[in-house]
Amino acid sequence: DAGVIQSPRHEVTEMGQEVTLRCKPISGHDYLFWYRQTMMRGLELLIYFNNNVPIDDSGMPEDRFSAKMPNASFSTLKIQPSEPRDSAVYFCASSFEVLTSSHQETQYFGPGTRLLVL
Amino acid sequence: AQKITQTQPGMFVQEKEAVTLDCTYDTSDPSYGLFWYKQPSSGEMIFLIYQGSYDQQNATEGRYSLNFQKARKSANLVISASQLGDSAMYFCAMRVEYTGANSKLTFGKGITLSVRP
Numbered sequence: 001d002a003g004v005i006q007s008p009r010h011e012v013t014e015m016g017q018e019v020t021l022r023c024k025p026i027s028g029h030d031y032l033f034w035y036r037q038t039m040m041r042g043l044e045l046l047i048y049f050n051n052n053v054p055i056d057d058s059g060m061p062e063d064r065f066s067a068k069m070p071n072a073s074f075s076t077l078k079i080q081p082s083e084p085r086d087s088a089v090y091f092c093a094s095s096f097e098v099l100t101s102s103h104q105e106t107q108y109f110g111p112g113t114r115l116l117v118l
Numbered sequence: 119a120q121k122i123t124q125t126q127p128g129m130f131v132q133e134k135e136a137v138t139l140d141c142t143y144d145t146s147d148p149s150y151g152l153f154w155y156k157q158p159s160s161g162e163m164i165f166l167i168y169q170g171s172y173d174q175q176n177a178t179e180g181r182y183s184l185n186f187q188k189a190r191k192s193a194n195l196v197i198s199a200s201q202l203g204d205s206a207m208y209f210c211a212m213r214v215e216y217t218g219a220n221s222k223l224t225f226g227k228g229i230t231l232s233v234r235p
Contacts, residue, residue, distance in 0.1 A: 031221050043209065043225040056222065089161060095221065106153065107223060109163035 002026070004110035006092050012116045018080040021113045024073055025094030033107060034067055034077050035091040043091075049075065050097070082117045089114050120145040120214045122226035129231045131200045138185070139195040139229050141210030150214045152193040153223065154184065158206040166208075169193055197231075205233045 005024040013019055025032045033048040047057040052069045060067070064083070069075040079086055093107040121144040131137040143152065154166040169177045169184045177184040185194040197204055210226045 033223075042227050045222060048222065050221070091163060093163075097221075105221070106165050106168060108165065109155075111162050114161070 004092055004094055004108055006090075006110035006113050008113060009111060010114045010116075012118065013082055014118050015083055016081045017117075018078065019082045019086075019115060019117075021077040021079075021090050021092075021115070023075045023077070023092030023110060025075070025092070026108055027073070028096070029094035029108075030097040031095045031107075032069060032075050033091075033093040033095075034075070035093065035109075037089045037091060037112070038087075046077070079115075082115075084117045087115055087117050120147070120150075120212055120224050122210050122212050122224055124210055124226035124229050126229050129229055130234060131197075131204075131231065132234050133202060134199055136196060136198045137200055137231065139197070139208050139210075139231065141193045141195065141226060143191050143193060143210070143212050145191075145212065145214050147214040150212055152184070152186070153211040153213070154182070154193075154195045155209045155211065155225075156204075156206045157209065157228070158203075163209070167195065200233045202233050202235060205231060207231075 007022045031050055034046040035043055036046055037043045046059045047067045048055055049069045065079055067077045089112045091112045092110045095107045096105045123142045126140050150171045152169045156164045156166050167177050167179045167182045167184050169186045176186050181198045183196045207228045207230050209228045211223045213223050
């Protein structure tokens with residue numbers, strides 16, 4: 001089975017440009033998560049969806065960031081306009097529904113998109 | 119609020135020896151899950167092992183085992199017979215149960231492990 005698919009794998013853009021990151025979760029998974037990883041802040045959860053509906057976007061840094069999940073097999077994370085401080089690795093992850101937190105419903109991560117904003 | 123603490127500096131281990139990576143957590147929720155992920159230099163996040171708060175036995179997955187001490191709130195990862203390919207960053211993560219967010223993972227800062235030949 002294919003894992004979580006992310007594209008592009010690398011993105012270099014100039015400040016002010018719009019950036020769109022894409023994610024295809026594992027088929028059948030109910031949850032989709034977007035994370036950002038930097039040296040300074042580690043791994044941060046930006047937003048997550050349950051059955052295509054955003055549940056918690058409290059980690060989204062500011063209005064320049066937006067995420068959508070138009071269907072169960074596709075999600076986008078958009079940054080507009082991009083800034084140098086947005087440079088990071090962005091991960092998408094997915095999992096089955098978590099019945100209780102002590103249930104082992106593992107989040108499986110995509111390979112990440114390495115974003116560099118000049 | 120839940121918190122994961124990984125405070126070890128970079129760890130070094132000789133090939134074929136065992137190593138323990140420390141993780142302590144803080145939560146008041148009785149129901150939670152603990153995860154370990156590996157991130158090699160290539161960047162992907164690889165799931166290693168899981169421990170549920172109600173599990174009676176320590177989790178094991180091949181060369182990985184989790185030393186779960188509930189009273190101490192620790193969930194240390196033990197890697198036996200280290201291999202060169204184990205050199206990576208290792209993250210401990212926790213999921214707690216509260217309304218509407220029982221799928222959310224909180225990650226520690228990670229520990230770098232280097233395996234020496």
